[in-house]
Amino acid sequence: MTPVWRGILTLILAAGGQVLLSRYFPTAARLVDLYTVLVLYYAVSRRRVAVMFMGTTAGLVEDLLAHTVLGMNAFKKTLVGYVMGALGSFFMLSQPLPRFGVLFLATILEALIEAGLLLVLGQHMVLPAAGDLIRQGMGNGVAGIMMYWIVSKLE
Amino acid sequence: MAINKSFPERRPFLLLVLILSSLLVLMSHQVRTRRGSTLLEDSLLNVSAPLVKGASGGVGLLSGVWQGYLDLRASRRENLALKAHLGELEERGREGEEFRRENLRLRDLLDLKQSSEVPSLAAEVIALGTSSQARTALINRGSKDGVKRDMPVVSRKGVVGRVIALGTGMAKVQLLIDPNSGVAGIFQRTRGQGMVVGMGDHGCRMEYVSELEDVEVGDVVVTSGLDQIYPKGVTIGVVSSVTEGDQLTKNIYLSPEVDFRHLEEVLVLLKPGVPAATEELSP
Numbered sequence: 001m002t003p004v005w006r007g008i009l010t011l012i013l014a015a016g017g018q019v020l021l022s023r024y025f026p027t028a029a030r031l032v033d034l035y036t037v038l039v040l041y042y043a044v045s046r047r048r049v050a051v052m053f054m055g056t057t058a059g060l061v062e063d064l065l066a067h068t069v070l071g072m073n074a075f076k077k078t079l080v081g082y083v084m085g086a087l088g089s090f091f092m093l094s095q096p097l098p099r100f101g102v103l104f105l106a107t108i109l110e111a112l113i114e115a116g117l118l119l120v121l122g123q124h125m126v127l128p129a130a131g132d133l134i135r136q137g138m139g140n141g142v143a144g145i146m147m148y149w150i151v152s153k154l155e
Numbered sequence: 156m157a158i159n160k161s162f163p164e165r166r167p168f169l170l171l172v173l174i175l176s177s178l179l180v181l182m183s184h185q186v187r188t189r190r191g192s193t194l195l196e197d198s199l200l201n202v203s204a205p206l207v208k209g210a211s212g213g214v215g216l217l218s219g220v221w222q223g224y225l226d227l228r229a230s231r232r233e234n235l236a237l238k239a240h241l242g243e244l245e246e247r248g249r250e251g252e253e254f255r256r257e258n259l260r261l262r263d264l265l266d267l268k269q270s271s272e273v274p275s276l277a278a279e280v281i282a283l284g285t286s287s288q289a290r291t292a293l294i295n296r297g298s299k300d301g302v303k304r305d306m307p308v309v310s311r312k313g314v315v316g317r318v319i320a321l322g323t324g325m326a327k328v329q330l331l332i333d334p335n336s337g338v339a340g341i342f343q344r345t346r347g348q349g350m351v352v353g354m355g356d357h358g359c360r361m362e363y364v365s366e367l368e369d370v371e372v373g374d375v376v377v378t379s380g381l382d383q384i385y386p387k388g389v390t391i392g393v394v395s396s397v398t399e400g401d402q403l404t405k406n407i408y409l410s411p412e413v414d415f416r417h418l419e420e421v422l423v424l425l426k427p428g429v430p431a432a433t434e435e436l437s438p
Contacts, residue, residue: 048167049166049167052171052174056178070181070182070185071179071181071185072182074178075178078171078175079171079175082167082171117182121182121186121194122194123186
């Protein structure tokens with residue numbers, strides 16, 4: 001399977017998982033963003049160009065399925081993926097704890113980027129509550145570590 | 156650490172900028188501002204407004220210049236048309252003035268004709284002969300109109316001359332100022348008599364006036380009728396100078412009343428004048 005098809009497949013799986021979570025476990029869906037986890041996986045394991053394409057594509061799919069402003073999640077995830085990819089080149093991210101940290105940081109960064117974007121676009125901006133943000137960061141971190149462990153076993 | 160990175164090294168960053176810019180445009184197209192327009196429309200408007208304004212100003216300027224040029228051409232055409240119209244009106248005005256003057260002259264002539272006891276015929280001067288030897292005029296009346304040789308010709312102001320040659324439709328008139336012309340004259344004030352002879356451009360002189368005659372500058376000389384051509388009492392001219400002659404007569408010069416350089420309409424008297432003496436002798 002080529003990397004492209006593999007990327008498409010994983011994106012379909014992540015999107016499907018997020019839809020299922022939203023439908024059957026809405027509380028969990030608010031804590032975990034599988035698209036971010038996927039992009040961050042690419043960020044720590046793939047080249048930057050691939051990360052950016054995955055970020056853009058995953059974000060657009062999320063925007064389409066979540067009926068938000070088309071491009072908003074794509075923008076966030078592309079930028080976060082690029083930044084985290086750049087940071088990953090300086091740190092060893094093969095261990096679960098650093099990876100958790102990266103996922104947590106990425107979640108915070110995404111929230112800040114979204115706030116900045118809303119500001120730039122002239123929209124009403126509401127910063128998420130710190131508790132929600134921390135919970136979402138931790139949720140993404142845990143989900144990410146689990147996903148990376150599963151993927152490593154599959155490989 | 157290398158400061159200047161090569162293009163392949165910068166490619167991911169450029170790609171990131173490209174992707175993010177595209178996404179921003181995409182979002183701007185959907186997000187609406189407080190004015191109801193999309194952010195993209197607003198941004199494009201803000202960016203393009205100065206350009207459009209400049210272009211509009213330039214186009215306006217060019218349009219103004221072009222419109223000015225067209226107006227100028229239209230004005231020029233209108234100016235030419237108005238000038239032509241003005242010329243036509245001036246010509247009409249001149250014609251009108253000419254008709255007015257002619258009307259006045261003809262009215263004077265008509266008055267003269269009506270006041271004259273002698274039957275007369277109005278004629279128009281069609282040519283003036285101004286050689287040094289003769290002063291003549293051609294009139295548009297001839298033998299078919301009843302004009303005959305030696306018939307006197309007068310105008311409102313006085314004696315013009317007499318017919319000396321005839322054609323069917325025209326006649327030649329010897330003017331009063333012709334050197335060969337002679338008219339029997341009489342001073343209106345003193346009744347002294349003499350012969351008025353033409354001097355060309357210098358007017359006339361009166362001959363055979365006695366040295367003893369009381370003559371003053373300004374005296375009016377009229378026809379006496381003794382020549383049997385002119386009727387009695389038609390104005391000839393006014394004495395302009397009087398000097399003592401070398402014999403027994405005076406040198407008397409006259410200014411004719413008629414302006415011979417501007418003769419236009421005249422009256423031919425169809426019945427030659429009757430000498431006063433004859434009149435007096437008749438029972």
